[in-house]
Amino acid sequence: MQVYTRIRNLREDHDLTQAKVGAVVNVSQRTYAYYESGQRMIPPHVLCALADFYQVSVDYLLGRTEKKETNR
Template sequence: MQVYTRIRNLREDHDLTQVKVGAAVNVTQRAYSYYESGQRMIPPNVLCALADFYNVSVDYLLGRTDKKETNR
């Protein structure tokens, strides 16, 4: 699924570790690693927190659009 690839690419593009992103969205590194690898579904609250953290839309993370910008 595209969401897992997108969150990994965003993290790598920002030169961040899984620990730093996990802390920013209030999950452990292990939980974040499971989300990024597709071993666990990303809960809606974490998905929204990731979108806010990277300043992208949830639709972008889900692969519903290729436009990163939010409508804020």
């Protein structure tokens, strides 16, 4: 699924560790690693937190659009 690739690419583009992003969304590094690898589904509240953190839309994270910008 595209969401896993997108969250990994965004993290790497921002030169962040899994631990740092995990702390931002209030999960452990291990849990965040599971999200990136697709071993766990990403809860909606975490998707929203990631979208806010990276200033992209949830639709972008989910692969529903190529447009990163939010409508804010």
